Amino acid sequence: MRLWLLSILLIPSVISAAEPTAAERGKKALLETSFIPPAWRQPAFDSVWKRWDGVKEKPVDYAAALRDRYGLHVAPYKNDDLPMGLRKASFLFVQGVSIDCMLCHGSSIMGKSYVGLGNSSLEIQSLFEEMSGADGRPPRTPFVFGNVRGTSEAGGMAVYLLGFRNPDLSLIRPRKELGLHDDLCEDVPPWWHLKKKKTMYHTGGADARSVRSKMQFMMTPITTRQEFEKHEAAFRDIDAYLKTIEAPKYPFAIDQTLASTGAKLFATNCVSCHGTYGENSTYPNKIVPLDEIGTDPKRYEGITPTFADYYNQSWFAKEQDGWFSSGYQALPSRGYQAPPLDGIWATAPYFHNGSVPTVYHVLNSKKRPTMLTRSFKTDEADYDKVKLGWKYRELEDGPAVEIKPIERRKIYDTRLPGRGNGGHTFGDHLTEEERMAVIEYLKTL
Numbered sequence: 001m002r003l004w005l006l007s008i009l010l011i012p013s014v015i016s017a018a019e020p021t022a023a024e025r026g027k028k029a030l031l032e033t034s035f036i037p038p039a040w041r042q043p044a045f046d047s048v049w050k051r052w053d054g055v056k057e058k059p060v061d062y063a064a065a066l067r068d069r070y071g072l073h074v075a076p077y078k079n080d081d082l083p084m085g086l087r088k089a090s091f092l093f094v095q096g097v098s099i100d101c102m103l104c105h106g107s108s109i110m111g112k113s114y115v116g117l118g119n120s121s122l123e124i125q126s127l128f129e130e131m132s133g134a135d136g137r138p139p140r141t142p143f144v145f146g147n148v149r150g151t152s153e154a155g156g157m158a159v160y161l162l163g164f165r166n167p168d169l170s171l172i173r174p175r176k177e178l179g180l181h182d183d184l185c186e187d188v189p190p191w192w193h194l195k196k197k198k199t200m201y202h203t204g205g206a207d208a209r210s211v212r213s214k215m216q217f218m219m220t221p222i223t224t225r226q227e228f229e230k231h232e233a234a235f236r237d238i239d240a241y242l243k244t245i246e247a248p249k250y251p252f253a254i255d256q257t258l259a260s261t262g263a264k265l266f267a268t269n270c271v272s273c274h275g276t277y278g279e280n281s282t283y284p285n286k287i288v289p290l291d292e293i294g295t296d297p298k299r300y301e302g303i304t305p306t307f308a309d310y311y312n313q314s315w316f317a318k319e320q321d322g323w324f325s326s327g328y329q330a331l332p333s334r335g336y337q338a339p340p341l342d343g344i345w346a347t348a349p350y351f352h353n354g355s356v357p358t359v360y361h362v363l364n365s366k367k368r369p370t371m372l373t374r375s376f377k378t379d380e381a382d383y384d385k386v387k388l389g390w391k392y393r394e395l396e397d398g399p400a401v402e403i404k405p406i407e408r409r410k411i412y413d414t415r416l417p418g419r420g421n422g423g424h425t426f427g428d429h430l431t432e433e434e435r436m437a438v439i440e441y442l443k444t445l
């Protein structure tokens with residue numbers, strides 16, 4: 001009798017607790033689904049260390065050694081002992097490892113991993129070359145996937161992969177040339193800004209509501225149109241989840257008096273582009289023309305109208321989201337979007353190409369290092385609490401010619417294509433005291 005009563009009382013609450021929200025479903029789909037077939041077979045993953053220079057036997061802590069080599073981070077969710085960004089996958093009878101969104105959109109700071117923090121440690125070029133080599137395939141990529149560590153050519157990947165598709169996503173050969181450039185050196189924006197944005201990507205080139213735009217990464221030649229359609233509902237949920245992610249709080253002490261001085265300076269110098277924060281926050285979603293912002297033009301120029309026109313004819317742009325929507329077309333842009341600055345302390349290096357190591361250098365264009373390297377680790381020892389960003393070492397001379405490519409990619413040379421560190425001179429007129437006050441304020445966002 002008692003049990004019977006209990007079960008009646010329990011059933012309604014069990015039912016309501018079992019009804020997940022779209023964001024909860026999205027989180028689960030993002031962290032548990034492998035949307036694409038394995039990129040490499042399992043033995044490649046187990047033996048890739050044989051391709052690491054000077055390594056004679058399998059490292060004892062293989063997981064840590066692998067994270068270190070490729071700039072990956074511990075997964076803060078269940079992932080079969082793989083780091084964030086790699087995932088177990090199978091295709092027909094082949095077991096292997098594939099990549100997922102968190103390869104670029106998952107990182108760590110102060111010893112803690114976050115889904116949605118852009119991965120500024122990633123060594124994507126070696127990951128693909130060495131894993132493919134270990135899998136018995138040619139150890140080269142069809143174009144450059146990463147010119148410099150911590151950045152990738154994600155835009156180039158979209159241009160390259162769409163070239164294999166008809167507008168209805170059926171495959172075509174030979175590949176259509178849609179203006180592939182692989183010198184964009186893209187830094188990854190954090191996902192916690194997405195909820196504020198009307199347009200997304202560095203140039204504001206897409207409607208932030210577009211779900212299909214976020215599926216472009218699934219365009220491996222094995223993925224069929226049916227699979228895109230099958231996963232569209234999951235991506236709608238993923239989109240809802242991405243828009244719930246919050247920026248991590250600055251974990252160290254903040255001088256509140258100095259920060260309130262900084263807040264006033266921010267209001268007069270920065271709000272018009274970057275918006276206001278705290279209660280009743282505003283975000284103007286401003287795209288600043290290239291000649292006014294003056295940062296490196298390669299990303300702006302590198303994804304061409306040829307690609308945009310073709311994208312607009314394709315399945316990706318024909319999303320039906322409500323009665324009046326005829327899809328989300330690629331949007332023309334005149335420059336770069338001024339991003340929200342929530343959690344800015346955690347997202348060094350800065351600008352769309354990651355060319356500037358700290359917020360201090362964003363606000364003082366004359367002091368920016370021309371050639372630099374850093375640890376690519378993300379612990380307290382690697383972090384500069386004064387300048388807000390990564391500690392770095394400035395280099396005088398270029399690397400010796402015989403240096404291995406993986407070592408050369410650790411050097412950010414701002415004189416090379418796509419890597420310019422000029423522009424955004426809006427903090428130059430501040431005195432050093434004022435600049436430090438603005439930085440103190442930015443820690444509160």
Ligand code: HEC
Nearest residue numbers: 100101103104152154186187188189200201202203214217
């Ligand atoms: C190879 C690295 C890489 C992978 C994998 C990747 N992204 Fe990205 N993502 C980027 C880069 C780089 C940008 C910035 C692109 C630009 O504008 O140049 C970006 C931009 C975005 C943005 C826009 C953010 C903003 O604020 O403008 C969203 C949303 C996004 N990615 C979602 C995803 C999802 C979902 C996946 C997985 C299905 C994914 N990405 C996989 C590198 C990657």
Ligand code: HEC
Nearest residue numbers: 269270273288293295336337338339350351352362426427
């Ligand atoms: C005229 C508009 C404008 C003004 C004024 C402006 N910014 Fe920006 N800011 C931008 C744009 C656009 C970018 C992105 C540039 C790029 O990535 O190439 C940017 C980038 C930044 C970044 C790097 C963001 C990131 O995630 O990489 C920081 C930090 C920043 N601004 C802080 C400030 C501060 C502080 C002020 C005031 C002293 C200020 N900005 C004034 C337009 C502006």
